[in-house]
Amino acid sequence: MRLNPRTLLRGMPFRARLALAFSTLFLLTGAALLTFVVLLARYGTARQVEAIEITKIDAPSGSEFSSGYAQPTDPQGTLPPPGTTGDGIALVRQIDQTVQAVQDTALRQMLFWSAVGLLVTTLLAGLLGWWLAGRALRPVAAMTETTRRISEHNLHQRLALTGPDDELHRLADTFDTMLDRLEKSFESQRRFVANASHELRTPLAVQRTSLEVGLADPLPDGLAEVREDLLAANREAEQLITALLLLARSDRGLEETETVDLSAAARLVAAELAPQAEGDQVDVAVTSDRPLTVLGDPLLLRHLLTNLVRNAIQYNHPGGRVRVRLEGHTLTVTNTGPPVPADRIPDLFEPFRRLTQDRVGTTGHGLGLAIVRSIAEAHGTEATAEPGRPGGLTVTVRFP
CATH class of the missing domain: 3.30.565.10 (Histidine kinase-like ATPase, C-terminal domain)
Known part of the structure; x- marks a missing residue:
């Protein structure tokens, strides 16, 4: 099963993604800077090698050294400088190879230790990014915890975020405004349920009593059946109102x-x-x-x-x-x-x-x-x- 990097990133917490973004940005910037330094160092040392002038000292004939002036050598050490003897050619070629070896060794060491330093500082940047992300998201965590505690029973609570007038502060103010509207809505519903419980049941109770008393036996033919139909409709209306009020009460949650x-x-x-x-x-x-x-x-x-x-x-x-x-x-x-x-x-x-x-x-x-x-x-x-x-x-x- 192949892992999709995008799916893996979406599954990470926001704080971890933010810290990873800090580390990746630092790593890419450091790699670009290191590449620039290495190229500049190689170019600079190459120019210095081309500008080297080698002066031959006087020496007895047939000795290792001979007198004369030598032109700059080819960087590859393959072409002898004009006007030099065989001993001079050997000396220039040896010095050129030595300089090239020193140059390559210096660049490799610089590249190695710079890469090690870059990886270490990238790790430190990731840890610092994790800490900074936690500090930046601390108001969001506080807002989340407060929101979790708010329910229909304590809608009077507010986030009341303090600090500068930034995006987080405006978000908290918007949420507090929404809680104001919710609190008013819940209070209106509670008042309706309390009033409807009395206002709807009382007329039905009076109606039932009037039917039972006003249409008491003995009744003319046909009225007894009408009375039973009216009482049945009254009981059904009472059951419906009771069910609706019960549904409204349960929707409000538990008070005790x-x-x-x-x-x-x-x-x-x-x-x-x-x-x-x-x-x-x-x-x-x-x-x-x-x-x-x-x-x-x-x-x-x-x-x-x-x-x-x-x-x-x-x-x-x-x-x-x-x-x-x-x-x-x-x-x-x-x-x-x-x-x-x-x-x-x-x-x-x-x-x-x-x-x-x-x-x-x-x-x-x-x-x-x-x-x-x-x-x-x-x-x-x-x-x-x-x-x-x-x-x-x-x-x-x-x-x-």
Whole structure:
């Protein structure tokens, strides 16, 4: 498997990439400077060799030296200088070769030690770049840590970055402005939920009471059926409003938490829904290997269990089963019912999204699993579902 350098660079942290960029830039600049120095040194020494003049000293005839004046030699030492004797040629050629050897040795030593120095200073530049990148990114790290701590429960906190009016300071100010808008939005939502809880439920309660009192028995023929229809519509409207308010509350997150015994809550929910299960001829059973305790909101967790079990009973068939299992930190609710296509499962967790009219029947508003998902997310987890075999649905919630 061949490694792509671009893919490898993208996988590196920004600080490491910045330090690597410092080191690479220093290495390339140093290599260019070293190449220039070596070429300049070679050119300069070559010119000096060409300018060398060798003076021969007087010596007895036939000795190693003879008198005379010698022209500069060829750099390769192949051409004898004009006007010299054989002894003079040997002397000039020997000196020329010596100078060339000294030149090559000096250049090799300079090149070697310069390369060693360049590598060492490149390593130091990388370490210095790592330190400088850390110093430059310290405000970003502080902004990230503060952002992590900010949630819907402490939107009043701000980054409040100090320092010069630079790009980072303007980024922090923009983020603080966004938090201001979010805080106002959340406060508006909280006020709406608190007011709607009273304003919407009270008229429905008054309407139900008026129907029960104003249309009390005995009634003329035909009005009894109308009364039951009106009361059924009233109860359905109350259930819808309760579900919407519950969804809005779970979307806000958890305000207070306490330890909840989910095993005991599941058995209590199964007992409360036993009349509905008996009427639909569905068998409900709760199994638990050990008590499952969860830190969360007891009311929201109770609604999570209620919606899961009620949906499993409602979307079932006569003689079907509902199994609630609590194993470790996992809650699983399985039912037997009509087959559910795997590609339609994500739709079941959306508000007011129904699979088919047959699945929904005459009751339900398509909010059950949407509420389950919202409550699960409020508790730091998620609800997943998969088709059962041969039919039905299995919903799983894994608590941290």
